[in-house]
Structures are given as structure tokens and as C-alpha cells.
Amino acid sequence: MVSRLAAILLIAICVDAVAEECGFDAAGMMQRPGDATGPTEVFIRLYVNDITKILDVEQSFVTDVVFRAEWADPRLVHEGPTYCIAQPNQVWDPRLQSLNRRVVDSARPPEIRVYPDGKVFLVLRVFGEFSYESDLSDFPFDRQTLPFTIVSSFGPEDVVLRSEATAVGLAERLSIVNWTIDFAGVTSGSHFLASAERQFARLDIEFEAVRLTGYYTWKLIVPLVLVVMMSWAVFWIAPVHVAPRLGLAATSMLTLIAYRFALASILPPIAYMTRMDVFLVCASILVFAALAVAVAVTYAADKGRDAAAARINEIARWLSPLLFAIVLVTAFWL
Secondary structure, eight states: OHHHHHHHHHHHTSOOTTOEEOOOOOTTTTSOTTTTTSOEEEEEEEEEEEEEEEETTTTEEEEEEEEEEEEEOGGGOOOOSSOEEEOTTTSOOOOEEETTEEEEEESSOOEEEEOTTSEEEEEEEEEEEEEOOOOOTTTTSOEEEEEEEEEESSOTTTEEEEOOGGGEEEOSSOSOOSEEEEEEEEEEEEEEETTTTEEEEEEEEEEEEEEOOHHHIIIIIHHHHHHHHHHGGGGGSOTTOHHHHHHHHHHHHHHHHHHHHHHHTTSOOOSSOOHHHHHHHHHHHHHHHHHHHHHHHHHHHHTTOHHHHHHHHHHHHHHHHHHHHHHHHHHHTO
């Protein structure tokens, strides 16, 4: 079904050399068809040729997509052997636009095709950047919704935008890495514009993007786990070796801070904690605790309290891994 839809929409954007321009008289044609019988139904087909980027910091995605709007206008029935090309000032159209577009370039100008039975197809292929509202609470194990929000300049009493799963397609191979993309659903409704104090017909076609965690697991989480485990070595070094104990704990702490800055460049400045933030904060606390224990043991040994120093070291040896296991489960599984 997806391949069939792709073929239909991609063929639709190719210019047919034998297609002629429509000769309709513009007088009266700009009025909405069927305005006396209820709203005009506009059926939307969409095919995503490619998604090249999902930008977490900008909360946007870059895509190449084909839109096709279909509606019936009995006044445009003609005897031609195939469709004809109409100009925007010759026929009525629902005046569609993408509500969440940012920077969009048309791969070719919009084309209005009128078939002999009065069916009208508005075909548009665009490449550009679209916005989405991200929820990074589960980062890096999150999933995001990538919408195509289409609105008409007419209200829901005049135009109804409709689509269905079989009318939405996605290329089998996409340029995007670290994500899997699947169709999520279609919602038809209305959009209230406060500045105009009125409702507009609206259609949301959504895709679900699931982040692949391999990169973050091997590039971030595993090295950070090793850094925390490295800090435990201070519990196995004799208290008399003050410099190695303090130096190892301090190095672990500085490494975590460096990772923290690296992570800040990946995500937008959000006001809530992600799973990775919880892990980094708790790991930093544990490493700082290891540094504090190293100082306490050194101080106790310097005061001649060797038994107390040994006891603190012994408790820290088994307590630190236990607390770290709780951190891992809390941050990434609960």
C-alpha cells in the first residue's frame, strides 16, 4: 500500500507534456462548491520522501514531503481526454497551508489539476524544516511525535479536512540516523486563531519517532559508568597515599563535569530533568561522596584512628556499588 501511494503521489508531481491549460470561465468558479448543501470535504494524501534531520535543540525536523489535496467540483466537469491544468484564479481551492512549517522551499510550484469527472487535485512537493513540540523527559530512551499540521483559510462549517492511514505513506529508507519513524495517526478538527477570533479547519498527520539508544549507550552511558566505578578505587588505596586517593576522586569529578557540558550542547535548555540528567546528577553526587570519604579516611588515619578509617573504607566499598545500582535502575528503568 505504501509503495502504491508513493507511486501515485510521485507520478502526480511530474508534469505531463500533453496536459493542456483549462479553459474555464473564472466568473462564479471562485465560490465554494456545494456551499448550499454543507461543508466541502477535502481529502489529503501525504507521502514522506525523506527525513534528513531531527534537531533536538531547535525542536524541528527537516523533510521532503508531497501533499495532495482532493475535492469534487461538479461545475468543472469537462470532456477532455485527461486532466487539464488550472490557474489559481480559475477555480476555488481550500487555501491550505502548513501551520508548523518554519523554512520551506517548494520543489516545484503548486499545480492544480482538474479531471474530466470534476475531481480537483492540488499537488505540492516541498522540502524544508517543520517544528514539533518535544518531550525529553525520557531522553535518551524517548519517542517524539512529528506532526504535519494542515489548516484551511475556511472554517469547519465550510471545509472539512479528512485523511486516513491508507492515504499516508513513508519511504522505506530514510536518511535520518539514530531514529525509527512510523505512522502514528490522523486527527481532523479545528484550529482557533485568537487574533482573528474564529475557527479554521485543521488536519494533523502525525508520525512517531523513536530514538535509537545505541549511540548514547556506548558513547555516554557506558563511559560514565566506568568513570563512577573508577572513583571506587580510592577505597582500595591505603590512606597513607593521600595524593593518589584525592587525585583519582577529583579526576572522576572533573570528567563528569566535562560530560555534562557535552550533553548540554545536544539538548535545548529545558526546565525539567531528563533521565540522563538524573543519572549525571546522582553519579556526580556519588563521585563527590567518594572524594569526601577519601578526605575523611585520610583525616582519621592522620589522627591515629586507623580502626575508624578502615571501617569507613570497608563500608564505602560495598555501599557505593549498591547506591550506584539504585541510581541506574531509577534513572533508566523506573
